[in-house]
Amino acid sequence: MNAMVDVPARPSRVLIVDDEVIHRLILSRCVELLGWQADAAACLEEAAGKLSAYTYDALIIDLRLGDQDGIHLLKMLQGSRGDPSIIFVSGMDNRTRSAALRVARDRGLRVAGTLSKPINPDSLQAMLLSDPARMKADVPPPGYGRPTAEELREALYGNEIYTEYQAKTDLATGMIVGAEALARWRSPAHGLVSPAHFVMLAEQNDLIDKLTFRVIQDAVITCRRWRDLLPNFSVAVNISPYMLADPTLLTGLDSLLSRHDLPPEALVAEITESAMISNLALATEVLTRLSIKGVRVSMDDFGTGYSSLLTLLRMPFTELKIDRSFVSVCQTDPEAWKIVRATVSLSSELGMRVVAEGVETVDLNNRLRDIGCDVGQGWFIGRPMPAAAMQRCLGLEAARTEAPGLAAPDDAMPIMARQPVKLFG
Amino acid sequence: MNAEPRLDPVAIAALAALNICGHPDLVTIVAAAFLKALPGYLVVLRQNVLAPDLKTLSRICHDLKSSSASVGAVVLAALCIEVEALVRSGATHAMASKLRRIVDEIEAVCPELEALLLSRRDGGHTVTAIAGAPEYEEAK
Numbered sequence: 001m002n003a004m005v006d007v008p009a010r011p012s013r014v015l016i017v018d019d020e021v022i023h024r025l026i027l028s029r030c031v032e033l034l035g036w037q038a039d040a041a042a043c044l045e046e047a048a049g050k051l052s053a054y055t056y057d058a059l060i061i062d063l064r065l066g067d068q069d070g071i072h073l074l075k076m077l078q079g080s081r082g083d084p085s086i087i088f089v090s091g092m093d094n095r096t097r098s099a100a101l102r103v104a105r106d107r108g109l110r111v112a113g114t115l116s117k118p119i120n121p122d123s124l125q126a127m128l129l130s131d132p133a134r135m136k137a138d139v140p141p142p143g144y145g146r147p148t149a150e151e152l153r154e155a156l157y158g159n160e161i162y163t164e165y166q167a168k169t170d171l172a173t174g175m176i177v178g179a180e181a182l183a184r185w186r187s188p189a190h191g192l193v194s195p196a197h198f199v200m201l202a203e204q205n206d207l208i209d210k211l212t213f214r215v216i217q218d219a220v221i222t223c224r225r226w227r228d229l230l231p232n233f234s235v236a237v238n239i240s241p242y243m244l245a246d247p248t249l250l251t252g253l254d255s256l257l258s259r260h261d262l263p264p265e266a267l268v269a270e271i272t273e274s275a276m277i278s279n280l281a282l283a284t285e286v287l288t289r290l291s292i293k294g295v296r297v298s299m300d301d302f303g304t305g306y307s308s309l310l311t312l313l314r315m316p317f318t319e320l321k322i323d324r325s326f327v328s329v330c331q332t333d334p335e336a337w338k339i340v341r342a343t344v345s346l347s348s349e350l351g352m353r354v355v356a357e358g359v360e361t362v363d364l365n366n367r368l369r370d371i372g373c374d375v376g377q378g379w380f381i382g383r384p385m386p387a388a389a390m391q392r393c394l395g396l397e398a399a400r401t402e403a404p405g406l407a408a409p410d411d412a413m414p415i416m417a418r419q420p421v422k423l424f425g
Numbered sequence: 426m427n428a429e430p431r432l433d434p435v436a437i438a439a440l441a442a443l444n445i446c447g448h449p450d451l452v453t454i455v456a457a458a459f460l461k462a463l464p465g466y467l468v469v470l471r472q473n474v475l476a477p478d479l480k481t482l483s484r485i486c487h488d489l490k491s492s493s494a495s496v497g498a499v500v501l502a503a504l505c506i507e508v509e510a511l512v513r514s515g516a517t518h519a520m521a522s523k524l525r526r527i528v529d530e531i532e533a534v535c536p537e538l539e540a541l542l543l544s545r546r547d548g549g550h551t552v553t554a555i556a557g558a559p560e561y562e563e564a565k
Contacts, residue, residue, distance in 0.1 A: 021458045022492035029443045029451050064487060091491045117491035121443060192442050332506075361503070383435050 126196035149205035171369035236268035264294030324358025436497025
């Protein structure tokens with residue numbers, strides 16, 4: 001059943017409690033992009049007033065509210081209307097945010113997750129959309145908000161869906177070695193649609209195969225072209241768990257690779273742990289067959305799912321991607337840093353390449369390099385960009401490779417910083 | 426003089442990507458809100474150069490850290506992280522020079538925010554509908 005058409009009453013309503021106006025504005029817009037209603041409160045007293053007046057489906061709470069704290073708000077929720085899910089946002093370290101979630105759970109509240117500031121809009125929207133209780137209550141408002149499955153179907157046949165690429169660099173040399181292909185949808189009616197939303201829409205409406213193959217095809221064609229500039233370049237694509245049961249996945253990949261003359265090892269299939277847990281046997285079979293074909297298999301978002309070590313042992317992974325929730329906080333959170341260091345060491349022992357997501361500063365880039373992490377990906381290295389912009393980066397990279405005197409081997413400058421005008425001018 | 430830009434264009438583009446047809450331009454309202462808040466931060470920071478109050482500094486640098494990162498003032502955000510670390514370690518001897526750098530950085534960011542607001546207005550990114558947006562009223 002498609003939950004999004006089986007709708008009763010009203011759009012979801014979200015209360016944002018944050019003492020900082022910039023974040024209230026940005027968080028509100030992230031919520032509005034989903035076609036939901038956003039209310040904002042700057043302090044506990046204001047939040048209490050809103051909670052007594054309205055029923056909320058979700059609360060986004062800043063842990064640090066000036067001299068107050070967001071935990072205090074949890075007490076108020078126990079007598080409030082509805083059963084809102086809780087998302088904590090904070091610039092505080094991961095452990096504090098996780099501890100806050102435990103406090104909320106212990107109080108019997110429904111918890112959706114925690115995000116670090118500055119907020120990644122896609123992550124927030126994914127968290128809001130992942131709440132099954134909300135899905136039934138959403139009414140797409142006219143004019144903007146949530147596109148329908150029909151619109152997605154049409155978009156897949158037109159040119160509204162396109163692919164962006166986020167660079168990965170070899171941390172030891174600072175050179176670009178690959179990119180992750182990311183689907184984007186710019187709809188004339190809805191603007192830029194959140195990937196979290198349209199991927200879910202595709203999964204629920206039997207369109208995920210079309211969407212996945214659309215991205216894989218783009219990725220294979222561009223990777224083939226880019227390997228003329230950088231011969232060892234590889235491209236990673238995300239494989240939805242729904243695709244694991246699709247009998248055309250393996251044959252379709254085979255056909256694309258041979259049609260475009262791309263060696264299988266230039267393609268990396270990224271799959272999340274949680275995706276595999278639902279059907280471990282099927283996931284093992286499909287990933288093993290992919291591996292036999294020579295396609296590299298990467299465990300995505302490592303550390304956020306369950307049975308990570310068991311899954312690592314069972315699956316033919318050649319690469320492990322440490323989730324950004326560990327990496328992005330490890331400069332301020334010594335415990336997160338220990339986990340990252342241990343994961344790098346474990347990957348090395350198991351002979352896997354390790355990729356760190358969420359590399360957002362030069363310091364982090366260098367610290368990861370120094371502990372032997374192989375590859376980095378994140379905003380410091382480069383944000384997702386259209387193929388043409390990425391091609392320009394690769395052209396520059398190829399020039400650096402051919403004339404190594406242009407850059408020191410340990411030059412880990414972000415690709416953005418190298419040529420900002422050419423990329424964004 | 427060819428000074429280094431203080432605002433990261435990629436962060437501005439990320440804000441612009443959150444625009445919704447018929448809603449206020451998010452870049453404009455966020456930049457305006459940030460610009461409006463900065464003089465208040467400057468007053469407190471200048472007071473703390475001579476007599477640092479760690480609790481106050483911890484609070485305002487925590488706020489300023491993520492709001493400046495959101496508008497692409499990455500150097501400012503990095504300086505705030507450094508002050509937060511100094512507060513945690515209690516190393517007040519290095520505080521004054523760091524705070525002076527934050528003050529200088531804010532003074533460099535302000536004209537860029539003003540220029541950004543001007544360019545958004547001239548570029549046709551003006552507000553097309555208020556649509557009952559109280560936050561917009563607050564930010565003006």
